[in-house]
Amino acid sequence: xxxxxxxxxxxxxxxxxxxxxxxxxxxxxxxxxxxxxxxxxxxxxxxxxxxxxxxxxxxxxxxxxxxxxxxxxxxxxxxxxxxxxxxxxxxxxxxxxxxxxxxxxxxxxxxxxxxxxxxxxxxxxxxxxxxxxxxxxxxxxxxxxxxxxxxxxxxxxxxxxxxxxxxxxxxxxxxxxxxxxxxxxxxxxxxxxxxxxxxxxxxxxxxxxxxxxxxxxxxxxxxxxxxxxxxxxxxxxxxxxxxxxxxxxxxxxxxxxxxxxxxxxxxxxxxxxxxxxxxxxxxxxxxxxxxxxxxxxxxxxxxxxxxxxxxxxxxxxxxxxxxxxxxxxxxxxxxxxxxxxxxxxxxxxxxxxxxxxxxxxxxxxxxxxxxxxxxxxxxxxxxxxxxxxxxx
Numbered sequence: 001x002x003x004x005x006x007x008x009x010x011x012x013x014x015x016x017x018x019x020x021x022x023x024x025x026x027x028x029x030x031x032x033x034x035x036x037x038x039x040x041x042x043x044x045x046x047x048x049x050x051x052x053x054x055x056x057x058x059x060x061x062x063x064x065x066x067x068x069x070x071x072x073x074x075x076x077x078x079x080x081x082x083x084x085x086x087x088x089x090x091x092x093x094x095x096x097x098x099x100x101x102x103x104x105x106x107x108x109x110x111x112x113x114x115x116x117x118x119x120x121x122x123x124x125x126x127x128x129x130x131x132x133x134x135x136x137x138x139x140x141x142x143x144x145x146x147x148x149x150x151x152x153x154x155x156x157x158x159x160x161x162x163x164x165x166x167x168x169x170x171x172x173x174x175x176x177x178x179x180x181x182x183x184x185x186x187x188x189x190x191x192x193x194x195x196x197x198x199x200x201x202x203x204x205x206x207x208x209x210x211x212x213x214x215x216x217x218x219x220x221x222x223x224x225x226x227x228x229x230x231x232x233x234x235x236x237x238x239x240x241x242x243x244x245x246x247x248x249x250x251x252x253x254x255x256x257x258x259x260x261x262x263x264x265x266x267x268x269x270x271x272x273x274x275x276x277x278x279x280x281x282x283x284x285x286x287x288x289x290x291x292x293x294x295x296x297x298x299x300x301x302x303x304x305x306x307x308x309x310x311x312x313x314x315x316x317x318x319x320x321x322x323x324x325x326x327x328x329x330x331x332x333x334x335x336x337x338x339x340x341x342x343x344x345x346x347x348x349x350x351x352x353x354x355x356x357x358x359x360x361x362x363x364x365x366x367x368x369x370x371x372x373x374x375x376x377x378x379x380x381x382x383x384x385x386x387x388x389x390x391x392x
Contacts, residue, residue, distance in 0.1 A: 018048050018113065018391055019110055020043075020049070020111070020112065020114075020387065021106060021113070022040075022053065022065075022117065023116060023124070024053065024055055024061050025118070025125075026055060026120055028061075030118070031141065031185070032118045035186055038376045038379070039376070050069060051070075051071065052071075053072070054070060054072065054073065055073045056076070073098075075097070075098030075101045075102050100128075100131070102124075104132075105128075106129065106134055112391060113135050114135070115137040115139060116129075117141070122138055127156065137158065138156070138160045140163070140302075141162075143167060144169055150174075150175075151174075153169065153176040154174050159390065160180035161180070162183070163184060163324065164182060164323075165327055166303075183383060186375070186379035187309065187312065189370065189374065189375050193290075193313040195313065198286055198287070198289045199289075201290065202291070211243050212244045213241065213245045213246065213349075214246055214248060214291045214292045215233075215247050215248065215292065216247075216248050217249045218306040219250075219251050220254050221249070221258050221262055222253075224298055224299065225297070226298055226340075227258075228261070230247060230275075231262070232342035233247070233297065233349075234271055235270075235274075236345075237349060246274055246275075247271070247275040247276070248276050248278050249276065249278055250278045250279070250280065250284070251279075252280050262277075263277075284305075284306070285309045288309050288310050291315055292315075292316075293315065293318055293352060294307070294318070297339075298322070298323065299320060299323065300322060301323040301325060302324045303323075303325075303327065304323075304328065310366075311328075311366035311370040312367055314367065316335070316359055316362060316363055318349055318352065319334055319336055320336070320345070321336040321338060321339060331365060333369050335351065335362075
């Protein structure tokens with residue numbers, strides 16, 4: 001058997017538990033970390049040994065997974081890659097110096113499976129897993145055009161898990177499609193929010209009138225999520241709705257340039273009072289429940305967590321017909337509109353307002369649908385099965 005071929009079967013060690021390594025690049029918390037924590041909390045500790053390998057010891061990621069065994073990255077870079085930025089071939093070459101020490105690390109710590117969960121981590125650990133002769137689970141949470149999925153995963157990944165059908169690898173000649181499957185991200189489907197009380201708290205905090213229309217944007221301020229389009233939508237609605245309209249943007253810019261661009265756009269559109277930058281607030285589902293509607297102007301979003309959380313807490317959703325949003329809102333559980341159009345998003349908002357009875361029926365359909373498709377237990381069962389297949 002060729003020890004460097006990830007397509008080969010791997011002989012399991014004769015020991016009580018399977019050791020699964022979860023390495024991480026950088027030190028920023030995102031949806032992938034939240035989803036993974038839900039999985040790890042449900043893996044059988046008598047069957048699996050969980051090993052977290054953070055790039056930054058005692059950093060945000062290390063604390064996020066503080067309940068699990070941790071060993072620092074043996075080849076931590078001096079400068080980490082910026083989250084949200086495209087991963088170029090030049091950046092990938094920077095990772096090669098860490099391949100050998102990481103491969104030794106995996107062998108020294110008796111790792112059986114490497115499970116990577118974001119683009120930067122795929123790039124920094126995939127070659128090490130191959131060199132160590134270990135199976136690599138490439139958990140893909142981005143769109144199918146990502147360079148790593150197109151060029152590296154076909155050669156390096158043993159299995160590819162994607163969060164939606166939209167994210168599945170494409171192509172026939174050089175593709176990871178034959179070893180890919182959809183495993184929807186896990187959600188705590190027991191969450192509830194008293195929306196009336198949450199709304200009252202939000203109104204009081206922001207000193208807003210009782211008749212205000214509260215429209216929420218949740219997520220990092222990155223180009224894919226179209227934060228500027230959200231501002232344009234608020235401006236459009238302010239022209240057409242005879243009541244105060246406020247856009248509440250929960251999140252932060254990953255890079256200073258986007259923060260500057262967003263603030264300048266708010267000023268240019270004269271939305272300084274109407275658009276409020278709320279920062280990162282937790283728990284997110286409470287603030288989603290406080291909003292009258294959730295607006296998702298993103299394009300190419302694999303599967304937005306906020307859509308599912310809104311479905312669970314009863315906040316109606318208006319999203320663009322792009323990426324994984326149609327999959328999340330399947331069964332008429334939200335409003336889908338054409339992408340890249342503030343006018344279309346604004347019409348989706350006004351259509352919900354004009355049809356309160358149908359909006360309520362949509363809300364009542366959404367929660368059961370989300371619970372059935374996105375439960376944590378269902379996710380854990382699917383991933384556990386993959387682990388067992390790799391070690392069979």
